[in-house]
Amino acid sequence: MRRRVVITGIGCVTPLGCDVETMWANVREGKSGVAYTTVFDASNFPTKISAEVKNWDITDEGEDAAAWKYRGRHTRFAAGSALKAVRDSGILDKPIDPTRLGVYLGSGEGPQDFGVFTRMMVAALDGETLDMARFSKAGLQMLNPLVELEQEPNMPAGHVAALFDAQGPNANCLTACAASSQAIGEATEMIRRGDTDAMISGGTHSMIHPFGVTGFNLLTALSTQNDEPTKASRPFDRNRSGFVLGEGASMLILEELEHAKARGAKIYGEVLGYGCTADAYRITDIHPEGRGAVGCMTAALKDANLNTDQIHYINAHGTSTQVNDRVETLAIKTALGEAAYKTPVSSTKSEMGHLIAAAGATELIICLMAIRDNTLPPTINYETPDPECDLDYIPNVARPAKVDIALSNSFGFGGQNVTLAVGRYRS
Secondary structure, rough: OOOOOEEEEEEEOOEEOOEEEHHHHHHOOOOOOOEEEOOOOOOOOOEEEOOOOOOOOOOHHHOOOHHOOOOOOHHHHHHHHHHHHHHHHHHOOOOOOOHHEEEEEEEEEOOOOOHHHHHHHHEEOOEEEEOOOHHHHHHHHHHHHHHHHHHOOOOHHHHHHHHHHHOOOOOEOHHHHHHHHHHHHHHHHHHOOOOOOEEEEEEEEEEEOOHHHHHHOOOOOOOOOOOOHOOOOOOOOOOOOOEEEEOOOOOEEEEEHHHHHOOOOOEEEEEEEEEEEEEOOOOOOOOOOOOOHHHHHHHHHHHHHHOOOOOOOOOOOOOOOHHHHHHHHHHHHHHHHHHHHHHOOOOOOHOOEEEEEEEEEHHHHHHHHHHOEEEEEEEEOOOOOOOOEEOOOOEOOOEEEHHHHHHEEEEEEOOEEEEEEEEEOOO
């Protein structure tokens, strides 16, 4: 009999709030965290809006600002949300074997200093030619080695481990928008097979910088509806035109059930199933029949030993792009059959934008809150139905409903697909 994995702590730093209760209240009320970008001057970019984390600093968690000066924005988000989750769980209130506590994150690359890079380019120009020797010399003079080191995607996991003396397994995956869901799934498997008793798992990312926005603009993936920022993200709506970049981090404490019970931990829910697939198709396009999305949903249901009619809610990947929302709808109908038309679906990216590597963990916490409060979060900005998106998307207003089991979908560029099944804890 495999070991059961429960969730005993949660923490977040998001555009809709920097603690779980505030974030959930804003989601439930259908508020938007999207506004004009302030992290950098985006006034000359096609997309001038984003969903930023506001009014939060690592010092809010009791940390020394000087110790975090050269650490990336995404690392500070990760540390802050991990501190919240660990405190919430109480897992370190009593002595614990540090070799049985691990970290598995889905983290993106750290933000780069666009100003320094620009000055290096200017220093390297020789007429219309780029002199690489001058570029290298400028870099050696201008770049901070600590800042450069902190850009590596594994840095947040390393810093989180050091914060809590977590000497067990330590890993990071960067599978684009599926990263934190995959991290949670793989961390669950580690606990199931006995490699560890508890894992700090989740995701962190910030791509709200010139390189990130430029890249997604080149892919025509971002909404350019700058006139009304709060209405730009509109998943499943016929007039959707792209996603809105968000940022932040969310962390969960995953724990083997008996270990949690032995210390009297509160339990938010249980990880019931995990499915992971690849489209094996085009790098930036989801398979037109959603074969990877169908596969990971089917695998999660099988792993959880669930029937299609046992799902009470699906938190969709729901990016607000034309292709994703249409194909995800098709995939849900293929995976769930007739039960799809009876299963409420929503995309909370309509409210907080797309947190990229941090999206899946944040959305799994929303699923836990939906289960706790028997409340379905809405898809806001849903105004014009799309004939190709014909499911129940919980339009605009939260809905009371029985929620015992939920699925959370995460699909990433490159064709990575993850579905997590989470349920109300039953002894």
